[in-house]
């Protein structure tokens with residue numbers, strides 16, 4: 774009885790591998806549609822969808838290896854399928870990387886925009902007022918400006934004539 778069970782199990786594994794591998798092979802014949810897109814409408818998160826495809830490819834690789842080990846698949850067929858599946862795995866992994874990089878970019882842009890908005894807010898309502906520096910008149914007497922109110926004071930004065938601040 775045991776051999777029958779094993780043969781049945783192997784048949785199921787073979788069907789599973791074929792179900793996973795043949796659509797992959799068929800997809801690869803068309804260079805414009807390397808990716809499987811049938812399930813996109815039902816999956817909301819593309820990263821979850823990609824990880825599901827990656828896991829399916831890994832599973833197919835393991836099952837193919839198993840079939841080869843037990844002699845169900847010839848070495849030639851094994852090499853062909855294994856190459857195809859691993860190429861598919863690389864494609865999916867690259868897509869996952871690209872997707873994660875794009876999401877990181879979006880997060881970075883969001884935080885930069887928030888910082889820029891915060892800076893604009895500070896500049897618009899900030900308490901700091903700078904008194905514009907005025908040049909010393911060419912050839913004239915050295916002139917100071919009151920640090921308190923900005924009024925021009927003569928170099929000899931110790932106090933501002935307008936607000937009384939010490940300027941000496």
Ligand SMILES: [Zn+2]
Pocket residue numbers: 919920921922923924933934935936937938
């Ligand atoms: Zn003053």
